[in-house]
Amino acid sequence: MEQDQLVTNTEIRVRFNECDPLQIVWHGNYLKYFEDGREDFCIKNGISYLDAKEQGYSTPIVKSVCEHKLPLKYGDIFIVETTYIPTIAVKLVFRYRVFCNGKLVCTGETVQVFLDEVGKLALIYPQFILDWKKEIGLE
Amino acid sequence: MEQDQLVTNTEIRVRFNECDPLQIVWHGNYLKYFEDGREDFCIKNGISYLDAKEQGYSTPIVKSVCEHKLPLKYGDIFIVETTYIPTIAVKLVFRYRVFCNGKLVCTGETVQVFLDEVGKLALIYPQFILDWKKEIGLE
Amino acid sequence: MEQDQLVTNTEIRVRFNECDPLQIVWHGNYLKYFEDGREDFCIKNGISYLDAKEQGYSTPIVKSVCEHKLPLKYGDIFIVETTYIPTIAVKLVFRYRVFCNGKLVCTGETVQVFLDEVGKLALIYPQFILDWKKEIGLE
Amino acid sequence: MEQDQLVTNTEIRVRFNECDPLQIVWHGNYLKYFEDGREDFCIKNGISYLDAKEQGYSTPIVKSVCEHKLPLKYGDIFIVETTYIPTIAVKLVFRYRVFCNGKLVCTGETVQVFLDEVGKLALIYPQFILDWKKEIGLE
Numbered sequence: 001m002e003q004d005q006l007v008t009n010t011e012i013r014v015r016f017n018e019c020d021p022l023q024i025v026w027h028g029n030y031l032k033y034f035e036d037g038r039e040d041f042c043i044k045n046g047i048s049y050l051d052a053k054e055q056g057y058s059t060p061i062v063k064s065v066c067e068h069k070l071p072l073k074y075g076d077i078f079i080v081e082t083t084y085i086p087t088i089a090v091k092l093v094f095r096y097r098v099f100c101n102g103k104l105v106c107t108g109e110t111v112q113v114f115l116d117e118v119g120k121l122a123l124i125y126p127q128f129i130l131d132w133k134k135e136i137g138l139e
Numbered sequence: 140m141e142q143d144q145l146v147t148n149t150e151i152r153v154r155f156n157e158c159d160p161l162q163i164v165w166h167g168n169y170l171k172y173f174e175d176g177r178e179d180f181c182i183k184n185g186i187s188y189l190d191a192k193e194q195g196y197s198t199p200i201v202k203s204v205c206e207h208k209l210p211l212k213y214g215d216i217f218i219v220e221t222t223y224i225p226t227i228a229v230k231l232v233f234r235y236r237v238f239c240n241g242k243l244v245c246t247g248e249t250v251q252v253f254l255d256e257v258g259k260l261a262l263i264y265p266q267f268i269l270d271w272k273k274e275i276g277l278e
Numbered sequence: 279m280e281q282d283q284l285v286t287n288t289e290i291r292v293r294f295n296e297c298d299p300l301q302i303v304w305h306g307n308y309l310k311y312f313e314d315g316r317e318d319f320c321i322k323n324g325i326s327y328l329d330a331k332e333q334g335y336s337t338p339i340v341k342s343v344c345e346h347k348l349p350l351k352y353g354d355i356f357i358v359e360t361t362y363i364p365t366i367a368v369k370l371v372f373r374y375r376v377f378c379n380g381k382l383v384c385t386g387e388t389v390q391v392f393l394d395e396v397g398k399l400a401l402i403y404p405q406f407i408l409d410w411k412k413e414i415g416l417e
Numbered sequence: 418m419e420q421d422q423l424v425t426n427t428e429i430r431v432r433f434n435e436c437d438p439l440q441i442v443w444h445g446n447y448l449k450y451f452e453d454g455r456e457d458f459c460i461k462n463g464i465s466y467l468d469a470k471e472q473g474y475s476t477p478i479v480k481s482v483c484e485h486k487l488p489l490k491y492g493d494i495f496i497v498e499t500t501y502i503p504t505i506a507v508k509l510v511f512r513y514r515v516f517c518n519g520k521l522v523c524t525g526e527t528v529q530v531f532l533d534e535v536g537k538l539a540l541i542y543p544q545f546i547l548d549w550k551k552e553i554g555l556e
Contacts, residue, residue, distance in 0.1 A: 015453065016452060017452055032432070035432065039432070049433055
């Protein structure tokens with residue numbers, strides 16, 4: 001297994017419009033940062049929203065969790081570390097850790113399922129995911 | 140012409156997540172307020188996004204303008220006054236005035252065009268718009 | 279204890295700009311809906327962001343969870359049921375259930391702490407919260 | 418005058434959560450892209466929100482205009498070209514052109530004023546702006 005293929009680091013700068021009257025990033029915007037990290041991971045691994053769509057699948061989020069340790073402020077430059085978590089369930093699970101200046105800012109997790117073109121839940125992994133998992137040594 | 144059918148007043152409360160570090164509504168969020176006002180107008184008049192879609196049209200925004208006189212703050216309750224502006228061009232033009240405590244906060248305008256199901260620009264008004272204009276005495 | 283004071287129901291309509299290319303509400307926007315419900319609860323109970331600010335406190339979110347059962351689409355009218363969950367920890371815990379047409383769409387939870395004016399974590403409940411808890415029969 | 422200091426090009430990728438049910442970027446999100454371009458320009462020129470704040474000023478937007486020629490879709494990589502427009506009025510005026518694959522997608526303009534620490538409108542340019550204008554050869 002090539003462990004480094006299971007982790008992506010994405011650098012982001014906090015935008016003015018992402019901060020709230022407390023002068024910190026509004027908590028809901030971390031789900032955008034997680035999406036930035038997840039898309040970065042998925043594009044690099046050929047399993048992005050557009051790749052899934054081409055194969056006839058969508059991958060909606062069914063669960064998201066975010067725990068905040070420290071606030072981010074306007075202008076902060078931070079890293080979203082996105083890690084793919086292998087699971088036997090027919091799901092995509094990602095964990096996130098956000099770091100700024102070497103400190104852990106926030107952790108999180110998202111869970112996605114696979115829906116086919118008529119919106120039916122996939123009970124086995126789509127072929128393009130099986131192929132990808134084999135390619136990175138997970139099967 | 141029934142003038143009161145051409146204006147809608149929509150009451151909105153400023154949300155915490157719409158305010159920025161200057162403790163005021165971030166300027167881009169006024170386009171959401173305009174959309175709230177426009178949707179309120181269009182639903183009441185039977186020409187909403189869903190009505191258009193049912194008739195095979197979409198109505199993308201091609202121009203938006205926003206001029207700010209006073210800031211809105213968290214918790215403010217305000218009115219979006221949405222006015223339909225008749226035009227001979229095949230467009231939907233709306234003007235907006237935002238009032239809070241009787242004072243003019245901001246003015247704006249949006250322009251929309253009609254695209255048919257293959258994304259082609261409509262050069263004459265769709266029938267459902269002609270019907271609506273006749274109904275409110277504009278033709 | 280007056281149980282009905284611990285639950286608030288807030289009606290919301292899905293906006294066009296809250297939906298994504300899958301034609302459903304983007305998952306991160308549910309945190310806005312939870313905030314709408316929480317603010318509704320807190321304003322009715324006199325413990326809102328502005329009430330806390332007046333007392334010298336802010337109440338940042340330290341954890342949020344969202345689990346999706348069904349999607350919401352543009353135009354859907356739904357209810358956010360916000361329930362205050364009493365806890366001995368010096369925190370504000372709210373649980374959310376979103377219903378549309380009688381069906382459970384999503385559940386969630388947020389946890390908030392109290393920071394004083396210099397950003398220090400409160401280790402005992404601020405007086406205005408103690409007063410409110412007594413008032414609703416929780417102490 | 419060093420013309421190239423008056424223009425900044427900023428590359429951005431369209432995010433999933435910026436697209437609407439029409440499968441295109443929701444029109445209001447272009448104001449975020451303009452802000453990305455403007456911040457990029459201002460940081461490079463030492464006149465950003467944080468620089469202004471340090472000097473005791475804020476620079477709220479008083480007008481924004483956006484005209485759309487072509488839609489952007491999820492995954493598109495585009496350039497925001499931000500140009501500073503010199504003016505004798507005590508304002509910051511920026512014009513924007515968004516390009517994707519060599520085609521003009523959208524144009525826009527924002528106007529900002531200067532407020533001092535008590536929120537009073539500045540009637541002459543703050544010193545840090547005069548210094549910057551001299552530095553880039555505009556005075």
